[in-house]
Amino acid sequence: MSSIASNTLRQASRLCLTKAAPSAGLLRASALPRTAIAAQRSSRRGYVSETKKDNAQVNVDSAIRAEQKAFFKETGVKADEMSVPGTTVSADAMMSPMAGVLKQATVMDEGQRPIYLDMQATTPLDPRVLDAMLPFYSGLYGNPHSRTHAYGWETDKAIEEARENIAKLIGADPKEIIFTSGATESNNMSIKGVARFFGRSGKKKHIITSQTEHKCVLDSCRHLQDEGFDVTYLPVQENGLINMEEFKAAIRPGETAIASIMSVNNEIGVIQPLEEIGKICRANKVFFHTDAAQAVGKIPMDVNKMNIDLMSISSHKIYGPKGIGACYVRRRPRVRIDPIISGGGQERGLRSGTLAPALVVGFGEACRIASEELEYDSKRIKKLSDRLLKGLLSLEHTTQNGDHEHFYPGCVNVSFAYVEGESLLMALKDIALSSGSACTSASLEPSYVLRALGSSDESAHSSIRFGIGRFTTESEIDYVLKAVQERVTFLRELSPLWELVQEGIALDSIEWSQH
Numbered sequence: 001m002s003s004i005a006s007n008t009l010r011q012a013s014r015l016c017l018t019k020a021a022p023s024a025g026l027l028r029a030s031a032l033p034r035t036a037i038a039a040q041r042s043s044r045r046g047y048v049s050e051t052k053k054d055n056a057q058v059n060v061d062s063a064i065r066a067e068q069k070a071f072f073k074e075t076g077v078k079a080d081e082m083s084v085p086g087t088t089v090s091a092d093a094m095m096s097p098m099a100g101v102l103k104q105a106t107v108m109d110e111g112q113r114p115i116y117l118d119m120q121a122t123t124p125l126d127p128r129v130l131d132a133m134l135p136f137y138s139g140l141y142g143n144p145h146s147r148t149h150a151y152g153w154e155t156d157k158a159i160e161e162a163r164e165n166i167a168k169l170i171g172a173d174p175k176e177i178i179f180t181s182g183a184t185e186s187n188n189m190s191i192k193g194v195a196r197f198f199g200r201s202g203k204k205k206h207i208i209t210s211q212t213e214h215k216c217v218l219d220s221c222r223h224l225q226d227e228g229f230d231v232t233y234l235p236v237q238e239n240g241l242i243n244m245e246e247f248k249a250a251i252r253p254g255e256t257a258i259a260s261i262m263s264v265n266n267e268i269g270v271i272q273p274l275e276e277i278g279k280i281c282r283a284n285k286v287f288f289h290t291d292a293a294q295a296v297g298k299i300p301m302d303v304n305k306m307n308i309d310l311m312s313i314s315s316h317k318i319y320g321p322k323g324i325g326a327c328y329v330r331r332r333p334r335v336r337i338d339p340i341i342s343g344g345g346q347e348r349g350l351r352s353g354t355l356a357p358a359l360v361v362g363f364g365e366a367c368r369i370a371s372e373e374l375e376y377d378s379k380r381i382k383k384l385s386d387r388l389l390k391g392l393l394s395l396e397h398t399t400q401n402g403d404h405e406h407f408y409p410g411c412v413n414v415s416f417a418y419v420e421g422e423s424l425l426m427a428l429k430d431i432a433l434s435s436g437s438a439c440t441s442a443s444l445e446p447s448y449v450l451r452a453l454g455s456s457d458e459s460a461h462s463s464i465r466f467g468i469g470r471f472t473t474e475s476e477i478d479y480v481l482k483a484v485q486e487r488v489t490f491l492r493e494l495s496p497l498w499e500l501v502q503e504g505i506a507l508d509s510i511e512w513s514q515h
Protein backbone atom coordinates (compact mmCIF):
# COMPACT_ATOMS: atom_id res chain seq x y z
CA MET A 1 0.00 0.00 0.00
CA SER A 2 2.11 2.83 -1.24
CA SER A 3 -0.03 5.64 -2.55
CA ILE A 4 -1.01 8.88 -0.92
CA ALA A 5 -4.59 7.70 -0.86
CA SER A 6 -3.67 4.71 1.23
CA ASN A 7 -1.82 6.76 3.80
CA THR A 8 -4.52 9.36 4.05
CA LEU A 9 -7.23 6.76 4.37
CA ARG A 10 -5.30 4.73 6.88
CA GLN A 11 -5.51 7.76 9.10
CA ALA A 12 -9.10 8.47 8.26
CA SER A 13 -10.02 4.93 9.13
CA ARG A 14 -8.56 5.55 12.54
CA LEU A 15 -11.42 8.01 12.83
CA CYS A 16 -9.58 11.13 13.80
CA LEU A 17 -9.24 13.20 10.65
CA THR A 18 -12.11 15.59 10.40
CA LYS A 19 -14.26 17.55 12.74
CA ALA A 20 -17.67 16.40 13.80
CA ALA A 21 -20.38 17.52 11.39
CA PRO A 22 -21.30 21.15 12.09
CA SER A 23 -24.94 20.20 12.39
CA ALA A 24 -24.19 17.82 15.24
CA GLY A 25 -24.78 20.51 17.84
CA LEU A 26 -28.38 21.06 16.82
CA LEU A 27 -30.97 18.36 17.08
CA ARG A 28 -34.61 18.42 16.22
CA ALA A 29 -36.99 18.05 19.11
CA SER A 30 -38.06 14.76 17.58
CA ALA A 31 -34.61 13.47 18.46
CA LEU A 32 -35.01 14.32 22.14
CA PRO A 33 -34.41 11.53 24.62
CA ARG A 34 -37.29 9.11 24.46
CA THR A 35 -37.56 9.01 28.23
CA ALA A 36 -38.46 12.65 28.17
CA ILE A 37 -40.87 12.30 25.27
CA ALA A 38 -42.49 9.22 26.73
CA ALA A 39 -42.73 10.97 30.06
CA GLN A 40 -44.47 13.89 28.45
CA ARG A 41 -46.86 11.70 26.49
CA SER A 42 -47.66 9.52 29.49
CA SER A 43 -48.27 12.46 31.72
CA ARG A 44 -50.63 13.98 29.17
CA ARG A 45 -52.62 10.77 29.06
CA GLY A 46 -52.48 10.52 32.85
CA TYR A 47 -51.48 6.92 33.48
CA VAL A 48 -52.01 5.67 37.03
CA SER A 49 -50.83 2.34 38.25
CA GLU A 50 -51.53 -0.03 41.12
CA THR A 51 -50.01 -3.34 42.14
CA LYS A 52 -52.30 -6.26 42.69
CA LYS A 53 -49.84 -7.74 45.17
CA ASP A 54 -50.01 -5.30 48.05
CA ASN A 55 -52.67 -2.99 46.74
CA ALA A 56 -50.28 -0.11 47.15
CA GLN A 57 -51.04 2.71 44.81
CA VAL A 58 -47.91 3.50 42.92
CA ASN A 59 -48.42 6.65 41.04
CA VAL A 60 -46.07 6.28 38.13
CA ASP A 61 -47.57 9.35 36.56
CA SER A 62 -46.24 11.61 39.28
CA ALA A 63 -42.87 9.87 39.20
CA ILE A 64 -42.66 10.53 35.48
CA ARG A 65 -43.77 14.11 36.01
CA ALA A 66 -41.02 14.54 38.59
CA GLU A 67 -38.48 13.15 36.19
CA GLN A 68 -39.77 15.40 33.45
CA LYS A 69 -39.66 18.45 35.72
CA ALA A 70 -36.11 17.67 36.76
CA PHE A 71 -35.15 17.20 33.13
CA PHE A 72 -36.55 20.59 32.11
CA LYS A 73 -35.04 22.33 35.12
CA GLU A 74 -31.59 20.95 34.59
CA THR A 75 -31.45 21.24 30.82
CA GLY A 76 -33.14 24.57 30.45
CA VAL A 77 -35.23 23.07 27.64
CA LYS A 78 -38.73 24.51 27.63
CA ALA A 79 -41.66 22.16 27.62
CA ASP A 80 -43.33 23.96 24.73
CA GLU A 81 -40.16 23.57 22.68
CA MET A 82 -40.43 19.84 23.10
CA SER A 83 -44.04 19.60 22.09
CA VAL A 84 -43.58 21.49 18.82
CA PRO A 85 -42.31 19.08 16.19
CA GLY A 86 -39.28 20.34 14.33
CA THR A 87 -38.11 22.74 17.08
CA THR A 88 -34.37 22.85 17.35
CA VAL A 89 -32.79 22.34 20.74
CA SER A 90 -29.11 22.53 21.51
CA ALA A 91 -27.70 19.09 22.14
CA ASP A 92 -25.28 20.57 24.63
CA ALA A 93 -28.17 22.02 26.60
CA MET A 94 -29.73 18.58 26.68
CA MET A 95 -26.58 16.93 27.80
CA SER A 96 -25.72 19.39 30.57
CA PRO A 97 -27.33 17.48 33.46
CA MET A 98 -25.30 14.47 32.55
CA ALA A 99 -22.12 16.49 32.23
CA GLY A 100 -20.24 14.55 34.87
CA VAL A 101 -21.02 11.19 33.38
CA LEU A 102 -21.08 12.20 29.76
CA LYS A 103 -17.93 14.25 29.66
CA GLN A 104 -16.37 12.12 26.96
CA ALA A 105 -19.55 12.14 24.94
CA THR A 106 -19.94 15.89 24.82
CA VAL A 107 -16.39 17.17 25.01
CA MET A 108 -14.75 15.20 22.26
CA ASP A 109 -11.30 16.47 21.44
CA GLU A 110 -11.19 18.99 18.65
CA GLY A 111 -10.86 17.08 15.39
CA GLN A 112 -12.09 13.79 16.76
CA ARG A 113 -15.04 11.84 15.48
CA PRO A 114 -17.11 9.19 17.22
CA ILE A 115 -15.98 5.58 17.26
CA TYR A 116 -17.69 3.97 14.28
CA LEU A 117 -19.81 0.96 15.21
CA ASP A 118 -22.50 1.18 12.52
CA MET A 119 -20.99 -1.32 10.08
CA GLN A 120 -24.39 -2.65 8.92
CA ALA A 121 -25.35 0.80 7.62
CA THR A 122 -22.11 1.05 5.69
CA THR A 123 -18.40 0.30 6.01
CA PRO A 124 -15.44 2.60 5.45
CA LEU A 125 -13.72 2.24 2.08
CA ASP A 126 -10.66 0.03 2.37
CA PRO A 127 -7.62 2.14 1.35
CA ARG A 128 -6.55 -0.65 -1.02
CA VAL A 129 -9.90 -0.31 -2.77
CA LEU A 130 -9.43 3.40 -3.33
CA ASP A 131 -5.97 2.75 -4.75
CA ALA A 132 -7.48 0.40 -7.30
CA MET A 133 -10.20 2.91 -8.22
CA LEU A 134 -8.19 6.09 -8.70
CA PRO A 135 -6.74 5.40 -12.19
CA PHE A 136 -10.31 5.09 -13.48
CA TYR A 137 -10.98 8.66 -12.41
CA SER A 138 -8.06 9.96 -14.45
CA GLY A 139 -6.37 8.26 -17.42
CA LEU A 140 -8.57 5.20 -17.77
CA TYR A 141 -11.78 6.94 -18.75
CA GLY A 142 -12.93 4.86 -21.70
CA ASN A 143 -16.50 3.62 -22.00
CA PRO A 144 -16.19 -0.10 -21.25
CA HIS A 145 -18.81 -0.85 -23.87
CA SER A 146 -16.81 0.83 -26.67
CA ARG A 147 -15.50 -2.01 -28.81
CA THR A 148 -13.58 -0.03 -31.42
CA HIS A 149 -10.56 1.34 -29.52
CA ALA A 150 -8.10 0.81 -26.70
CA TYR A 151 -9.90 3.15 -24.27
CA GLY A 152 -12.89 0.86 -24.26
CA TRP A 153 -10.83 -2.34 -24.21
CA GLU A 154 -8.81 -1.36 -21.14
CA THR A 155 -11.80 -0.47 -18.97
CA ASP A 156 -13.68 -3.51 -20.25
CA LYS A 157 -10.75 -5.74 -19.21
CA ALA A 158 -10.73 -4.23 -15.71
CA ILE A 159 -14.47 -4.77 -15.42
CA GLU A 160 -14.21 -8.41 -16.42
CA GLU A 161 -11.45 -8.93 -13.84
CA ALA A 162 -13.69 -7.41 -11.20
CA ARG A 163 -16.54 -9.67 -12.29
CA GLU A 164 -14.27 -12.67 -11.78
CA ASN A 165 -13.39 -11.57 -8.25
CA ILE A 166 -17.05 -11.17 -7.34
CA ALA A 167 -17.96 -14.55 -8.85
CA LYS A 168 -15.11 -16.26 -7.02
CA LEU A 169 -16.26 -14.96 -3.65
CA ILE A 170 -19.64 -16.71 -4.01
CA GLY A 171 -18.62 -19.76 -6.08
CA ALA A 172 -20.32 -18.51 -9.25
CA ASP A 173 -19.40 -18.22 -12.92
CA PRO A 174 -18.45 -14.64 -13.91
CA LYS A 175 -21.15 -14.73 -16.61
CA GLU A 176 -23.72 -15.00 -13.83
CA ILE A 177 -22.77 -11.65 -12.26
CA ILE A 178 -24.88 -8.65 -13.31
CA PHE A 179 -23.71 -5.25 -12.05
CA THR A 180 -26.35 -3.03 -10.47
CA SER A 181 -26.37 0.08 -8.29
CA GLY A 182 -26.55 -1.97 -5.09
CA ALA A 183 -28.56 -4.50 -3.17
CA THR A 184 -31.76 -2.45 -3.33
CA GLU A 185 -31.74 -2.62 -7.12
CA SER A 186 -30.69 -6.29 -7.12
CA ASN A 187 -33.56 -7.16 -4.79
CA ASN A 188 -36.05 -5.30 -6.97
CA MET A 189 -34.61 -6.85 -10.11
CA SER A 190 -34.71 -10.40 -8.75
CA ILE A 191 -38.14 -10.41 -7.17
CA LYS A 192 -40.01 -8.28 -9.69
CA GLY A 193 -38.00 -9.76 -12.58
CA VAL A 194 -38.80 -13.41 -11.83
CA ALA A 195 -42.38 -12.73 -10.74
CA ARG A 196 -43.20 -10.74 -13.88
CA PHE A 197 -41.52 -13.19 -16.25
CA PHE A 198 -43.12 -16.31 -14.81
CA GLY A 199 -46.34 -14.67 -13.68
CA ARG A 200 -47.21 -13.88 -17.29
CA SER A 201 -48.56 -17.35 -17.78
CA GLY A 202 -51.11 -16.56 -15.07
CA LYS A 203 -50.13 -19.66 -13.08
CA LYS A 204 -47.04 -18.68 -11.10
CA LYS A 205 -48.45 -15.74 -9.19
CA HIS A 206 -47.27 -16.59 -5.68
CA ILE A 207 -44.21 -15.30 -3.80
CA ILE A 208 -42.81 -16.27 -0.39
CA THR A 209 -40.74 -13.95 1.78
CA SER A 210 -40.29 -13.29 5.49
CA GLN A 211 -41.46 -10.51 7.78
CA THR A 212 -37.93 -9.51 8.77
CA GLU A 213 -36.62 -8.77 5.28
CA HIS A 214 -35.11 -5.43 4.38
CA LYS A 215 -37.62 -2.76 3.35
CA CYS A 216 -36.63 -3.01 -0.32
CA VAL A 217 -37.67 -6.67 -0.43
CA LEU A 218 -40.92 -6.04 1.45
CA ASP A 219 -41.73 -3.04 -0.72
CA SER A 220 -40.98 -4.90 -3.96
CA CYS A 221 -43.43 -7.57 -2.81
CA ARG A 222 -46.07 -4.97 -1.95
CA HIS A 223 -45.77 -3.54 -5.45
CA LEU A 224 -46.26 -7.00 -6.90
CA GLN A 225 -49.40 -7.42 -4.79
CA ASP A 226 -50.76 -4.34 -6.57
CA GLU A 227 -50.00 -6.14 -9.84
CA GLY A 228 -52.09 -9.12 -8.79
CA PHE A 229 -49.49 -11.36 -7.15
CA ASP A 230 -50.11 -13.15 -3.90
CA VAL A 231 -47.40 -12.84 -1.24
CA THR A 232 -46.84 -14.93 1.89
CA TYR A 233 -44.93 -12.96 4.53
CA LEU A 234 -43.63 -15.75 6.76
CA PRO A 235 -43.38 -14.98 10.46
CA VAL A 236 -40.12 -15.73 12.26
CA GLN A 237 -39.54 -17.54 15.52
CA GLU A 238 -38.43 -15.78 18.70
CA ASN A 239 -34.81 -16.29 17.65
CA GLY A 240 -35.40 -14.54 14.33
CA LEU A 241 -35.12 -17.69 12.19
CA ILE A 242 -37.88 -18.92 9.94
CA ASN A 243 -39.53 -22.23 10.82
CA MET A 244 -38.70 -24.74 8.09
CA GLU A 245 -41.99 -26.60 8.45
CA GLU A 246 -43.88 -23.35 7.95
CA PHE A 247 -41.68 -22.57 4.97
CA LYS A 248 -42.42 -25.93 3.34
CA ALA A 249 -46.11 -25.54 4.04
CA ALA A 250 -46.15 -22.11 2.41
CA ILE A 251 -45.02 -23.48 -0.96
CA ARG A 252 -47.90 -23.87 -3.42
CA PRO A 253 -46.88 -26.48 -6.00
CA GLY A 254 -47.01 -25.06 -9.52
CA GLU A 255 -47.95 -21.60 -8.22
CA THR A 256 -44.99 -20.33 -6.17
CA ALA A 257 -42.54 -18.60 -8.50
CA ILE A 258 -39.91 -17.38 -6.07
CA ALA A 259 -38.95 -17.46 -2.39
CA SER A 260 -36.90 -14.53 -1.14
CA ILE A 261 -35.25 -15.12 2.23
CA MET A 262 -32.34 -12.97 3.41
CA SER A 263 -29.01 -14.54 4.36
CA VAL A 264 -27.99 -12.34 7.31
CA ASN A 265 -30.43 -9.95 8.93
CA ASN A 266 -29.21 -6.35 8.97
CA GLU A 267 -30.63 -5.55 12.41
CA ILE A 268 -29.99 -8.65 14.48
CA GLY A 269 -27.41 -10.51 12.41
CA VAL A 270 -29.18 -13.88 12.42
CA ILE A 271 -28.18 -16.29 9.64
CA GLN A 272 -31.07 -18.17 8.02
CA PRO A 273 -30.61 -21.88 7.22
CA LEU A 274 -29.69 -21.21 3.60
CA GLU A 275 -28.72 -24.74 2.58
CA GLU A 276 -31.98 -26.17 3.88
CA ILE A 277 -34.03 -23.46 2.20
CA GLY A 278 -32.16 -23.98 -1.08
CA LYS A 279 -32.74 -27.71 -1.01
CA ILE A 280 -36.46 -27.32 -0.45
CA CYS A 281 -36.76 -24.69 -3.18
CA ARG A 282 -34.91 -26.82 -5.72
CA ALA A 283 -37.00 -29.89 -4.90
CA ASN A 284 -40.18 -27.87 -5.39
CA LYS A 285 -39.06 -25.99 -8.52
CA VAL A 286 -39.24 -22.64 -6.76
CA PHE A 287 -36.51 -20.08 -7.50
CA PHE A 288 -34.52 -19.18 -4.39
CA HIS A 289 -33.45 -15.55 -4.07
CA THR A 290 -31.43 -14.34 -1.10
CA ASP A 291 -30.62 -10.79 -0.07
CA ALA A 292 -27.00 -11.34 0.90
CA ALA A 293 -26.08 -7.66 1.38
CA GLN A 294 -24.97 -8.39 4.95
CA ALA A 295 -23.53 -11.83 4.27
CA VAL A 296 -21.23 -11.79 1.25
CA GLY A 297 -17.66 -11.19 2.34
CA LYS A 298 -18.61 -11.77 5.98
CA ILE A 299 -19.60 -15.44 6.05
CA PRO A 300 -18.74 -18.15 3.47
CA MET A 301 -21.34 -18.11 0.69
CA ASP A 302 -21.58 -20.67 -2.11
CA VAL A 303 -24.40 -20.41 -4.62
CA ASN A 304 -24.08 -24.05 -5.71
CA LYS A 305 -23.80 -25.59 -2.27
CA MET A 306 -26.76 -23.51 -1.13
CA ASN A 307 -28.82 -23.92 -4.34
CA ILE A 308 -29.19 -20.19 -4.62
CA ASP A 309 -30.70 -19.02 -7.94
CA LEU A 310 -30.51 -15.27 -7.42
CA MET A 311 -28.48 -13.27 -4.94
CA SER A 312 -28.20 -9.57 -4.10
CA ILE A 313 -24.81 -8.14 -3.16
CA SER A 314 -23.82 -4.65 -2.05
CA SER A 315 -20.31 -3.21 -2.35
CA HIS A 316 -20.47 -0.63 0.43
CA LYS A 317 -21.12 -3.26 3.09
CA ILE A 318 -17.75 -4.86 2.36
CA TYR A 319 -15.40 -1.87 2.37
CA GLY A 320 -16.10 -1.05 -1.28
CA PRO A 321 -17.60 2.11 -2.81
CA LYS A 322 -21.27 3.07 -2.50
CA GLY A 323 -23.63 3.03 -5.48
CA ILE A 324 -22.55 -0.33 -6.87
CA GLY A 325 -23.57 -3.92 -6.27
CA ALA A 326 -24.41 -7.05 -8.15
CA CYS A 327 -27.11 -9.54 -8.80
CA TYR A 328 -26.16 -13.16 -9.21
CA VAL A 329 -28.47 -14.78 -11.75
CA ARG A 330 -28.06 -18.54 -12.26
CA ARG A 331 -27.48 -19.82 -15.81
CA ARG A 332 -27.96 -23.56 -15.23
CA PRO A 333 -30.81 -24.24 -14.68
CA ARG A 334 -31.45 -20.89 -16.27
CA VAL A 335 -33.33 -18.22 -14.38
CA ARG A 336 -35.33 -15.91 -16.65
CA ILE A 337 -36.14 -12.39 -15.51
CA ASP A 338 -37.98 -9.44 -16.95
CA PRO A 339 -35.43 -6.57 -16.82
CA ILE A 340 -36.42 -3.49 -14.87
CA ILE A 341 -34.07 -1.20 -16.81
CA SER A 342 -34.23 -1.41 -20.59
CA GLY A 343 -31.87 0.21 -23.06
CA GLY A 344 -28.57 -0.62 -24.74
CA GLY A 345 -28.66 -4.24 -23.65
CA GLN A 346 -25.60 -4.19 -21.41
CA GLU A 347 -25.17 -6.87 -18.73
CA ARG A 348 -26.70 -9.67 -20.82
CA GLY A 349 -29.66 -7.45 -21.56
CA LEU A 350 -30.72 -7.68 -17.93
CA ARG A 351 -29.53 -4.27 -16.81
CA SER A 352 -28.90 -1.63 -19.44
CA GLY A 353 -26.77 1.45 -18.89
CA THR A 354 -23.08 2.34 -19.05
CA LEU A 355 -21.15 0.75 -16.21
CA ALA A 356 -19.08 2.95 -13.89
CA PRO A 357 -15.60 1.40 -14.20
CA ALA A 358 -14.15 3.03 -11.06
CA LEU A 359 -17.01 1.71 -8.91
CA VAL A 360 -16.96 -1.73 -10.52
CA VAL A 361 -13.18 -2.01 -10.06
CA GLY A 362 -13.46 -0.87 -6.43
CA PHE A 363 -16.20 -3.41 -5.81
CA GLY A 364 -14.08 -6.13 -7.44
CA GLU A 365 -11.07 -5.23 -5.33
CA ALA A 366 -13.25 -5.26 -2.18
CA CYS A 367 -14.36 -8.80 -3.10
CA ARG A 368 -10.80 -9.90 -3.87
CA ILE A 369 -9.67 -8.68 -0.45
CA ALA A 370 -12.71 -10.28 1.21
CA SER A 371 -11.92 -13.66 -0.40
CA GLU A 372 -8.38 -13.45 0.89
CA GLU A 373 -9.12 -12.07 4.33
CA LEU A 374 -12.53 -13.50 5.20
CA GLU A 375 -11.08 -16.09 7.52
CA TYR A 376 -8.76 -13.65 9.26
CA ASP A 377 -11.44 -10.95 9.54
CA SER A 378 -13.95 -13.48 10.87
CA LYS A 379 -11.61 -14.59 13.64
CA ARG A 380 -10.76 -11.04 14.65
CA ILE A 381 -14.37 -9.87 14.58
CA LYS A 382 -15.55 -12.93 16.54
CA LYS A 383 -12.99 -12.20 19.24
CA LEU A 384 -14.04 -8.54 19.50
CA SER A 385 -17.70 -9.54 19.41
CA ASP A 386 -17.26 -12.06 22.25
CA ARG A 387 -15.55 -9.40 24.32
CA LEU A 388 -18.30 -6.87 23.62
CA LEU A 389 -21.16 -9.28 24.24
CA LYS A 390 -19.67 -10.59 27.47
CA GLY A 391 -19.24 -7.06 28.77
CA LEU A 392 -22.70 -5.88 27.70
CA LEU A 393 -24.49 -8.93 29.04
CA SER A 394 -22.71 -8.60 32.37
CA LEU A 395 -24.96 -5.59 32.97
CA GLU A 396 -28.15 -6.74 34.67
CA HIS A 397 -31.42 -6.86 32.68
CA THR A 398 -29.60 -6.90 29.37
CA THR A 399 -30.34 -9.42 26.61
CA GLN A 400 -29.09 -10.22 23.14
CA ASN A 401 -31.75 -10.16 20.42
CA GLY A 402 -31.90 -12.97 17.86
CA ASP A 403 -30.41 -16.44 17.85
CA HIS A 404 -27.31 -16.65 20.05
CA GLU A 405 -25.58 -19.20 17.83
CA HIS A 406 -26.67 -18.64 14.26
CA PHE A 407 -25.65 -15.04 13.91
CA TYR A 408 -22.90 -13.03 12.31
CA PRO A 409 -20.74 -11.84 15.22
CA GLY A 410 -20.13 -8.44 13.60
CA CYS A 411 -23.78 -7.58 14.29
CA VAL A 412 -24.67 -7.56 17.97
CA ASN A 413 -28.14 -6.36 18.94
CA VAL A 414 -28.80 -5.87 22.63
CA SER A 415 -31.81 -4.69 24.66
CA PHE A 416 -31.15 -2.66 27.79
CA ALA A 417 -34.33 -2.98 29.84
CA TYR A 418 -35.57 0.20 31.52
CA VAL A 419 -33.51 2.42 29.24
CA GLU A 420 -34.92 4.19 26.20
CA GLY A 421 -32.81 3.29 23.16
CA GLU A 422 -32.98 6.82 21.76
CA SER A 423 -31.85 8.31 25.10
CA LEU A 424 -28.98 5.88 25.18
CA LEU A 425 -28.00 6.74 21.61
CA MET A 426 -28.02 10.40 22.62
CA ALA A 427 -25.95 9.65 25.68
CA LEU A 428 -23.47 7.76 23.53
CA LYS A 429 -22.72 10.61 21.14
CA ASP A 430 -19.08 9.62 21.13
CA ILE A 431 -19.99 6.32 19.46
CA ALA A 432 -21.70 6.07 16.06
CA LEU A 433 -24.44 3.52 16.66
CA SER A 434 -27.94 2.83 15.53
CA SER A 435 -31.01 1.16 16.91
CA GLY A 436 -31.69 -0.53 13.57
CA SER A 437 -31.50 -0.01 9.83
CA ALA A 438 -30.20 3.28 8.48
CA CYS A 439 -33.27 3.94 6.36
CA THR A 440 -35.61 3.70 9.35
CA SER A 441 -33.28 5.43 11.83
CA ALA A 442 -35.20 8.71 11.59
CA SER A 443 -38.37 7.01 12.76
CA LEU A 444 -39.30 6.71 16.41
CA GLU A 445 -41.34 3.59 15.69
CA PRO A 446 -40.02 0.41 17.28
CA SER A 447 -38.17 -1.85 14.85
CA TYR A 448 -40.50 -4.09 12.81
CA VAL A 449 -37.78 -6.75 12.86
CA LEU A 450 -37.72 -6.92 16.66
CA ARG A 451 -41.50 -6.80 16.76
CA ALA A 452 -41.58 -9.80 14.41
CA LEU A 453 -39.46 -11.69 16.98
CA GLY A 454 -42.22 -11.03 19.50
CA SER A 455 -40.39 -8.26 21.39
CA SER A 456 -42.57 -5.82 23.26
CA ASP A 457 -42.57 -2.17 22.18
CA GLU A 458 -40.54 -1.34 25.30
CA SER A 459 -37.94 -3.98 24.59
CA ALA A 460 -37.70 -3.00 20.93
CA HIS A 461 -37.31 0.64 21.97
CA SER A 462 -34.46 -0.22 24.33
CA SER A 463 -32.38 -2.02 21.70
CA ILE A 464 -29.12 -0.97 20.13
CA ARG A 465 -27.15 -2.52 17.30
CA PHE A 466 -23.37 -2.68 17.58
CA GLY A 467 -21.64 -3.27 14.23
CA ILE A 468 -18.04 -4.45 14.38
CA GLY A 469 -15.85 -4.44 11.28
CA ARG A 470 -12.42 -4.94 9.77
CA PHE A 471 -10.98 -1.74 11.24
CA THR A 472 -12.51 -1.97 14.72
CA THR A 473 -9.90 -2.28 17.46
CA GLU A 474 -9.89 -3.88 20.88
CA SER A 475 -9.35 -0.54 22.59
CA GLU A 476 -12.43 0.84 20.82
CA ILE A 477 -14.48 -2.08 22.15
CA ASP A 478 -13.15 -1.46 25.66
CA TYR A 479 -14.03 2.22 25.40
CA VAL A 480 -17.52 1.35 24.19
CA LEU A 481 -18.04 -1.12 27.01
CA LYS A 482 -17.05 1.36 29.65
CA ALA A 483 -19.19 4.10 28.10
CA VAL A 484 -22.26 1.88 27.76
CA GLN A 485 -21.94 0.58 31.29
CA GLU A 486 -21.73 4.00 32.92
CA ARG A 487 -24.41 5.61 30.78
CA VAL A 488 -26.92 2.77 31.08
CA THR A 489 -26.45 2.93 34.84
CA PHE A 490 -26.90 6.69 34.77
CA LEU A 491 -30.07 6.59 32.65
CA ARG A 492 -31.58 3.82 34.73
CA GLU A 493 -31.10 5.90 37.82
CA LEU A 494 -33.31 8.53 36.19
CA SER A 495 -36.02 6.02 35.39
CA PRO A 496 -39.04 5.63 37.67
CA LEU A 497 -39.53 2.11 36.34
CA TRP A 498 -36.02 1.20 37.36
CA GLU A 499 -36.77 2.54 40.83
CA LEU A 500 -39.77 0.23 41.06
CA VAL A 501 -37.67 -2.72 39.94
CA GLN A 502 -35.06 -1.89 42.57
CA GLU A 503 -37.81 -1.84 45.19
CA GLY A 504 -38.65 -5.39 44.17
CA ILE A 505 -41.97 -4.58 42.51
CA ALA A 506 -42.63 -6.88 39.58
CA LEU A 507 -43.64 -4.57 36.75
CA ASP A 508 -45.84 -7.18 35.10
CA SER A 509 -47.93 -7.27 38.28
CA ILE A 510 -48.79 -3.61 37.82
CA GLU A 511 -52.19 -2.90 36.40
CA TRP A 512 -51.94 0.16 34.22
CA SER A 513 -55.15 2.08 34.09
CA GLN A 514 -56.13 5.08 32.05
CA HIS A 515 -58.18 8.02 33.25
Ligand SMILES: Cc1ncc(COP(=O)(O)O)c(C=O)c1O
Nearest residue numbers: 182183184214266291293294314
Ligand atom coordinates in the same frame (compact mmCIF):
# COMPACT_ATOMS: atom_id res chain seq x y z
C1 LIG B 1 -30.12 -6.59 4.17
C2 LIG B 1 -29.98 -5.40 3.28
N1 LIG B 1 -30.55 -5.40 2.07
C3 LIG B 1 -30.43 -4.37 1.25
C4 LIG B 1 -29.72 -3.25 1.59
C5 LIG B 1 -29.62 -2.13 0.60
O1 LIG B 1 -28.36 -2.13 0.00
P1 LIG B 1 -27.86 -0.96 -0.92
O2 LIG B 1 -27.51 0.16 -0.01
O3 LIG B 1 -26.65 -1.51 -1.63
O4 LIG B 1 -28.94 -0.63 -1.86
C6 LIG B 1 -29.12 -3.21 2.84
C7 LIG B 1 -28.37 -2.06 3.30
O5 LIG B 1 -28.77 -0.99 3.47
C8 LIG B 1 -29.25 -4.31 3.70
O6 LIG B 1 -28.70 -4.30 4.90
Ligand code: FES
Nearest residue numbers: 121437438439440
Ligand atom coordinates in the same frame (compact mmCIF):
# COMPACT_ATOMS: atom_id res chain seq x y z
S1 FES C 1 -31.24 1.05 2.82
FE1 FES C 1 -29.58 0.70 4.14
S2 FES C 1 -30.51 0.22 5.99
FE2 FES C 1 -32.12 0.56 4.73
